[in-house]
Amino acid sequence: MSEIRAATGSPMLDLLAGFIQELRDAGLPVSLTENLDAMEAVKHIPLEDREAFKYALGATLVKNHSHWRAFETVFEVYFSLRGSEYDISGEAGGDESGEDREAELGAGTGQGERSGAGGGEAMTPEELAEMLYQALMRGDEAMMRAVARQAVQRYAGMEPGRPVGGTYYLYRTLRNLDLDGVLDRLMTRAHRDAPEELTPLEARLEEDEFQSRIDELKREIEAEIRRRLVADRGVEAMAKTLRKPLPEDVDFMHASRDEMKMLRHAIYPLTRKLAVRLARKRRHGRKGPLDFRNTMRHSLSYGGVPAEPKFRYPRPSKPEIMVVADISGSVAAFARFTLHLVYAISSQFSKVRSFVFIDGLDEVTPFFEGTEDIAEAVHRVNTEADVVWVDGHSDYGHALEVFWQRFEKDVNAKTTILILGDARNNYHASQSWIVKEMRHKARHVFWLNPEPRSYWDTGDSIVGEYGVHCDGVFECRNLRQLESFVENLA
Amino acid sequence: MVQGEPDPGRELDGRHRFDRPARGDGTLALMDFRFDSVEGVREGLAKVDYLADEGIAGVVYLADRLQKPVLVEGPAGTGKTQLAKSVAEMSGARLIRLQCYEGLDESKALYEWNYKKQLLRIQAERGEDQGWDEIEDNIFSDDFLLTRPLLEAIRAEDPVVLLVDEVDRVEVETEALLLEILSDYQVSIPEMGTIGAEQIPLVFLTSNNTRELSEALKRRCLYLHVDYPDLDREKAIVLAKVPDISDSLADQVARIVRSIRQLELKKSPSVSETLDWARTLVLLGVEKVDAEMAGQTVNILLKYQSDIAKAVKEFSSEGQAFKRGGPFSTDE
Numbered sequence: 041m042s043e044i045r046a047a048t049g050s051p052m053l054d055l056l057a058g059f060i061q062e063l064r065d066a067g068l069p070v071s072l073t074e075n076l077d078a079m080e081a082v083k084h085i086p087l088e089d090r091e092a093f094k095y096a097l098g099a100t101l102v103k104n105h106s107h108w109r110a111f112e113t114v115f116e117v118y119f120s121l122r123g124s125e126y127d128i129s130g131e132a133g134g135d136e137s138g139e140d141r142e143a144e145l146g147a148g149t150g151q152g153e154r155s156g157a158g159g160g161e162a163m164t165p166e167e168l169a170e171m172l173y174q175a176l177m178r179g180d181e182a183m184m185r186a187v188a189r190q191a192v193q194r195y196a197g198m199e200p201g202r203p204v205g206g207t208y209y210l211y212r213t214l215r216n217l218d219l220d221g222v223l224d225r226l227m228t229r230a231h232r233d234a235p236e237e238l239t240p241l242e243a244r245l246e247e248d249e250f251q252s253r254i255d256e257l258k259r260e261i262e263a264e265i266r267r268r269l270v271a272d273r274g275v276e277a278m279a280k281t282l283r284k285p286l287p288e289d290v291d292f293m294h295a296s297r298d299e300m301k302m303l304r305h306a307i308y309p310l311t312r313k314l315a316v317r318l319a320r321k322r323r324h325g326r327k328g329p330l331d332f333r334n335t336m337r338h339s340l341s342y343g344g345v346p347a348e349p350k351f352r353y354p355r356p357s358k359p360e361i362m363v364v365a366d367i368s369g370s371v372a373a374f375a376r377f378t379l380h381l382v383y384a385i386s387s388q389f390s391k392v393r394s395f396v397f398i399d400g401l402d403e404v405t406p407f408f409e410g411t412e413d414i415a416e417a418v419h420r421v422n423t424e425a426d427v428v429w430v431d432g433h434s435d436y437g438h439a440l441e442v443f444w445q446r447f448e449k450d451v452n453a454k455t456t457i458l459i460l461g462d463a464r465n466n467y468h469a470s471q472s473w474i475v476k477e478m479r480h481k482a483r484h485v486f487w488l489n490p491e492p493r494s495y496w497d498t499g500d501s502i503v504g505e506y507g508v509h510c511d512g513v514f515e516c517r518n519l520r521q522l523e524s525f526v527e528n529l530a
Numbered sequence: 531m532v533q534g535e536p537d538p539g540r541e542l543d544g545r546h547r548f549d550r551p552a553r554g555d556g557t558l559a560l561m562d563f564r565f566d567s568v569e570g571v572r573e574g575l576a577k578v579d580y581l582a583d584e585g586i587a588g589v590v591y592l593a594d595r596l597q598k599p600v601l602v603e604g605p606a607g608t609g610k611t612q613l614a615k616s617v618a619e620m621s622g623a624r625l626i627r628l629q630c631y632e633g634l635d636e637s638k639a640l641y642e643w644n645y646k647k648q649l650l651r652i653q654a655e656r657g658e659d660q661g662w663d664e665i666e667d668n669i670f671s672d673d674f675l676l677t678r679p680l681l682e683a684i685r686a687e688d689p690v691v692l693l694v695d696e697v698d699r700v701e702v703e704t705e706a707l708l709l710e711i712l713s714d715y716q717v718s719i720p721e722m723g724t725i726g727a728e729q730i731p732l733v734f735l736t737s738n739n740t741r742e743l744s745e746a747l748k749r750r751c752l753y754l755h756v757d758y759p760d761l762d763r764e765k766a767i768v769l770a771k772v773p774d775i776s777d778s779l780a781d782q783v784a785r786i787v788r789s790i791r792q793l794e795l796k797k798s799p800s801v802s803e804t805l806d807w808a809r810t811l812v813l814l815g816v817e818k819v820d821a822e823m824a825g826q827t828v829n830i831l832l833k834y835q836s837d838i839a840k841a842v843k844e845f846s847s848e849g850q851a852f853k854r855g856g857p858f859s860t861d862e
Contacts, residue, residue, distance in 0.1 A: 069745070071745075071749055073749050073750075074749060077596065077598070077752075080596055081592050081595075081596060084591075084592060084595040084596070085568075085588075085592075089568075091584050091588075092568055092584065092588050095584065095585045095588040095589060096588060096592055098585075098753075099588070099589045099592060099600075099752040099753055099754060100592075100752060100753075102753060103601070103748040103749070103751075103753045104748075104753075105603060105604075105739075105755040108755065239820055239821055240821060240845065240846065241786075241819070241820060241821040241824060241845050244789060244844070244845060245782075245785045245786065245789060248785070248788065248789045248792065249785065252761075252788075304794075309739060312740065313739075313740060313741055313742065316740050316741055317741060320701075
């Protein structure tokens with residue numbers, strides 16, 4: 041302890057303290073012990089070894105793999121390489137270090153005559169594209185880094201102090217590089233160079249190889265942009281803008297494409313954990329209320345003394361579930377995850393039926409029945425279900441009406457109905473009497489809304505109108521909330 | 531190391547891990563820090579055919595330096611258990627393994643009183659007039675204690691590596707059994723007092739992540755996530771573990787496996803399955819894998835029918851057309 045106190049004030053410890061603060065702000069639970077462990081750990085690691093340093097911090101501070109990405113981002117911001125060569129303004133880029141890289145590049149391409157050409161400004165877009173192609177062809181890492189640097193400098197159009205996020209620059213850079221075109225070129229080349237015709241398998245392997253190199257390049261470009269932004273705006277400001285929510289906190293409605301991908305990866309282990317937990321709960325929660333009659337009967341053998349209390353086994357309630365999901369644009373992702381989760385634990389229910397709607401309604405249960413692959417089934421739901429009646433804008437009133445006409449007979453006192461949607465009805469008639477009827481016939485009616493509570497009943501949202509007839513209306517914006525709802529349901 | 535009743539001075543001693551008495555044979559100098567550097571760990575592991583990446587070697591090194599247990603998580607079949615075994619082999623330590631399962635309890639994990647022997651003892655004493663206190667002292671002593679893996683690891687005098695395998699299988703309540711041993715390297719037995727460690731063992735806990743482990747447990751450990759290896763490492767592993775495999779075949783195997791792992795499958799092929807597949811190919815005398823061969827033997831890599839169907843479809847010619855923009859890109 042005293043060592044640490046004595047050492048405070050050293051820039052390293054200040055940096056670490058800020059780093060850990062930022063991790064906490066990003067939502068990672070870092071305890072005091074872990075903090076001390078990290079301080080202890082870095083003493084044993086040579087500081088100039090950046091990778092080892094990262095793993096030392098990671099091993100002591102991050103105890104959940106899904107938090108690793110958030111950790112990595114913060115780490116990159118706090119401990120990225122900094123210096124004048126990462127200055128955001130283009131002029132500084134052409135200085136000495138720029139030339140070094142240029143020379144390195146020239147040597148790499150084997151076109152020595154260009155090495156004297158100087159800074160990045162001198163390179164034409166064609167030259168850059170050729171260099172990119174070469175770098176990917178060979179998988180040369182140093183060269184890819186240099187290309188990334190050049191590309192960012194040329195295409196991102198970064199200006200000091202401009203309050204734009206990193207994704208904007210990334211988009212601008214990638215758009216100019218036309219990586220899909222490069223991939224096609226690489227594949228053509230691979231086909232041509234092969235001694236004999238490439239089999240589909242070989243072609244596929246080649247393509248995967250190039251794809252992984254391209255992904256590598258993208259990461260490199262992202263890192264380059266981040267470095268420049270950090271140099272421009274300072275560590276704290278950047279850490280805040282780049283802060284990424286943990287997978288379980290990502291908002292369904294505003295998830296980016298990458299985040300969607302991450303969510304899809306996160307959902308599988310989540311469902312597995314949920315299933316295990318529920319099965320366990322069922323096995324262990326065996327204490328029912330006292331069975332009075334049974335106890336009395338057994339007391340006869342003790343002369344009427346109730347020496348052996350008997351308990352009733354609780355009958356595990358296995359509800360029938362009907363999921364009625366809005367799959368129009370904005371809430372589609374939410375419906376998809378809910379279906380995924382419900383089907384993954386369908387063994388906990390006696391029966392699951394699912395319906396999807398936009399302004400018409402269709403039953404999609406068969407999609408899930410034949411297949412073991414839930415992701416595939418969800419995909420078929422999105423492409424094959426017949427859910428459009430008039431114009432393909434959400435009409436809850438009509439959809440519910442259709443549901444009630446066709447399936448009212450199947451709803452009984454064991455059924456739990458889940459309605460998923462934001463209840464943005466485009467000012468159609470609400471037909472909320474149907475929900476009221478549902479509640480009379482069914483065991484429970486729950487409404488899950490992926491919008492934040494403060495948006496409810498604003499604009500064309502009429503969730504309140506339906507909500508009064510439901511047993512509960514829940515905000516379900518991220519995996520965490522969804523998981524806890526489904527767990528309570530089973 | 532055993533004392534009659536907890537006494538504060540002794541307890542303090544137990545915590546001062548660096549003040550352990552030196553043993554005569556000179557092994558202690560090495561024992562204090564088993565490894566010199568991250569690189570050293572890596573090379574040592576490579577010698578026993580475990581190819582560690584930077585992260586794995588780094589965490590093992592830190593575990594030794596900080597004297598903390600390592601919690602290893604990751605998909606099945608990525609060499610979590612093997613890591614503990616290899617570290618034991620590399621440092622010439624004995625491996626003590628506690629396999630966890632639902633229903634594991636104190637008497638299986640920590641210690642148990644040998645009550646039959648205790649009964650015999652009491653009966654044998656019956657004729658003589660020994661005071662009860664004396665008998666009690668007698669029967670709750672070392673002779674009547676059955677040590678289980680955790681206690682054994684603590685009391686071992688030779689270097690040991692303790693492996694607590696699949697710790698996520700025990701109930702949350704049972705996890706608490708581990709806490710004392712993990713943080714203080716000691717075991718408290720009510721009748722005897724606290725037993726401190728003879729030497730700090732390296733401890734590895736593995737988990738398949740079927741449930742969230744408690745915060746208390748995680749806090750006491752260093753965390754290591756072992757994922758599927760990247761292309762080069764997987765190839766190196768295949769080359770190291772499969773005798774007589776040619777470089778080009780190993781390369782092809784690693785590439786195909788990487789492509790398969792990119793598909794959305796129920797269960798991605800693990801490293802051990804990759805090795806099985808490579809061995810099979812060598813046995814069959816295959817020089818170069820083509821789509822047909824891959825289709826015939828892919829059941830060694832994948833264990834679900836739907837996964838196999840998916841992979842075969844992907845690698846046959848019609849899968850190609852869909853590579854981009856087809857049903858495969860459900861990500862979009």
